[in-house]
Amino acid sequence: MRLFKCYDKYAIDCPDQVIVVFAENEKKALRKVADIHKKLDVYETPVKTVLNNFKVEEIFAPKECNAYVAYSRDMSSVDDVQIVFVPFEVQDIESYIMDQLIEAESQEELFREFVIDKGINMSFNEMFYCDDKGWIFSYEPPLRLREDIEAKLMFEDISEGEFIDEFWLTSVSKFFEDKYYFKQFFEYITTNSEADFDEGFFFYVCKKLMKQGDWTVYEDLREVEY
Template sequence: MMLYKCYDPFIIESPEQCIALWAKNDKVARRKCADIHKKLDFYNAPVRTVLKDWIVEEYFVYSQCDVFICYPKDLDRASDVRIISVPFEISNVEEYVMNQLVEMESHEENFREYVNDKSVNMSFNERFYIDSEGWIFDPYLNSDESVDVREDIKVRILEENSNINRYMDDLWHDNVHDFFEDNEEYRDIFIEYITTDAEPDILDEGFYFYVCKELMELGEWVTYNDIRKVDIVA
């Protein structure tokens, strides 16, 4: 039996539009997929559409493994759906699957760009400029205006006879320490990366994995909320 990923080539709105199943060949896989959809009342595509238009991809899987198909919360296309092989000897399957998902996500180009970006918005670094009221910068500035902090922060700083730069620096460091509270090495590397002219090459694979796992657990990156074992069905 071979493993196949069968999916709608267009926009995917539900897990039923991207299925993993076992079959003897791609023709049988396509037929099985069509049979599944005949039983789904909500799915309006005719069986012939599934048979004719859907993509059927074969996946190599080691024989001594269980297979899981993982759907993200925000599902848009088939490439969003991950297939994970879990060796039989793994005792903590849930942890293994999650680590594999983190490993995959941490290598995605958009994730690396997000982490490597040193700017204060639309980046990983942005999350460290957030206080109890949200992002500390004024979100209503025009595109041609320089970045400025919120008015309530200016008032507070004036009342406390402090200054904006000190407030921003203290907040940023406090938030960085909170995020990396159980890994001082990565904390110090990130601080060096952001506060100096350091290039991304000082961030190793372990760093990206750590950050990705933390963000996924916090719900700030891709969240896989539907994980199913792919059973062998005759």
């Protein structure tokens, strides 16, 4: 049996528009898709129309593995659907799949650019300047603290600069429970050094962000049946 990813050519925003199946050939793969949609009664359109709307892509499937499909919470393209192959001997399947998804996400160029951006807006580093109300700065220029924080500091013996530095350090410490990675990030942000993080660092950051819901979240996991 061969593995096929079948997806809607015109719109992708839900799992039923990206279906992974085992089949003998492309034609039979599309037939399976049509049968699935008929059961779901998704389109209420003729089978021929469903078949014409779907594109088929063959995926290499390694031997002695089960195939699982992970759908991201905010689907907008076929790239938001990942196929993970799990060896038969794996016992904790969910943990294995999550590690594979995290590994893949952590190696994406977009993710790494997000992490190494030293800016305090639209970056990983921005997270450490946020409280339960959001960004601690005003969104209107010039850059300054939010009015509620400024008002609070009027009654405290601390300068705005000291508050910002302490707030950032406390936030970073909470995120990086691993002191080795904390030291790496702290030195990178507070010096003029270039990014020289190892693979483990990116995996660590990605795992925490995904668990917090601050990066790609995979909510729907399905095993591909033979």
